[in-house]
Amino acid sequence: MNHYVTIATELVIGMFFLFVITKSLGKTQFSQITPFDFISALILGELVGNAIYDHEVRIIEILFTTFIWGVLMYVLEQITQKFNGSRKHLEGEPNIVIHNGIIKFDALKKSKLDINQLKSLIRQQGYFSIQEIEFAILETNGVVSVLPKSQYDTPKMSDLQLPNKSVNLPVTLILDGEVVHDNLEEIGLNEQWLKEQLSTKGITDYKEVLYAEWMENQPLFTMEYESQSG
Numbered sequence: 001m002n003h004y005v006t007i008a009t010e011l012v013i014g015m016f017f018l019f020v021i022t023k024s025l026g027k028t029q030f031s032q033i034t035p036f037d038f039i040s041a042l043i044l045g046e047l048v049g050n051a052i053y054d055h056e057v058r059i060i061e062i063l064f065t066t067f068i069w070g071v072l073m074y075v076l077e078q079i080t081q082k083f084n085g086s087r088k089h090l091e092g093e094p095n096i097v098i099h100n101g102i103i104k105f106d107a108l109k110k111s112k113l114d115i116n117q118l119k120s121l122i123r124q125q126g127y128f129s130i131q132e133i134e135f136a137i138l139e140t141n142g143v144v145s146v147l148p149k150s151q152y153d154t155p156k157m158s159d160l161q162l163p164n165k166s167v168n169l170p171v172t173l174i175l176d177g178e179v180v181h182d183n184l185e186e187i188g189l190n191e192q193w194l195k196e197q198l199s200t201k202g203i204t205d206y207k208e209v210l211y212a213e214w215m216e217n218q219p220l221f222t223m224e225y226e227s228q229s230g
Contacts, residue, residue: 094145098136101149111138122146166216173220174212187214198222 095107097118108118119130121144127133135147157164171183173194184194194212197220203209211223 094140095138096135097138097144098130098133101131101134103130107138113138118144127152168216171214172211173214174206174209174222176211177207177209177225179206189214194220 095104095111097104097107097111097113103115103118108114118136121138121142122128122130122133122136125144125146127146127148132148132152133146134149137145139145171187172180173184174180179191179194181191184190198204198206198209198212201220201222203222203224208224209222210225213221215221
């Protein structure tokens with residue numbers, strides 16, 4: 001029994017320690033994984049895994065090693081922030097793989113990318129033919145940024161000479177049957193208003209609402225639990 005308690009304790013401590021390190025390195029660690037970030041994640045996971053399954057390694061030793069590795073990553077992150085020349089070596093650099101509608105085979109070869117992979121990445125951006133692309137840039141996180149040819153580009157409001165409209169973010173007011181009070185306060189409304197809006201829809205209890213969203217100059221959008229069926 002003590003063995004399982006030890007494993008559970010090490011898991012909790014390891015998860016907390018990795019969480020602190022990851023948060024301290026910034027949100028880009030989640031959305032923009034560079035080769036160096038990938039290696040770092042593997043090593044951190046391996047360190048905590050050793051602490052759990054290798055009984056000869058004590059948790060304090062793994063935590064110390066993880067801490068040192070976290071400090072090294074943080075220092076390297078600061079270096080890339082302050083010294084532009086280091087970014088190319090540590091984070092990589094974007095590569096133009098399509099230029100003026102022409103595929104740059106040298107850039108593809110350098111990036112270890114073939115035509116099928118390039119087509120797949122382009123499709124993920126909503127374009128299904130290379131003929132539609134004027135420029136394509138392979139970013140350091142492996143995503144392709146696409147600039148389509150003018151005839152395939154989505155027209156903008158200014159292109160159609162339409163009047164500008166205000167842009168508003170939707171605000172979540174109820175989530176899983178619970179009122180998000182901070183959001184309600186942020187838009188300058190109160191629970192009495194919310195109850196009145198729900199009452200017009202025949203809803204008497206927050207628990208009936210899976211999701212409720214507010215947007216300026218629009219009626220309150222609600223999705224009840226019952227509406228999920230079918």
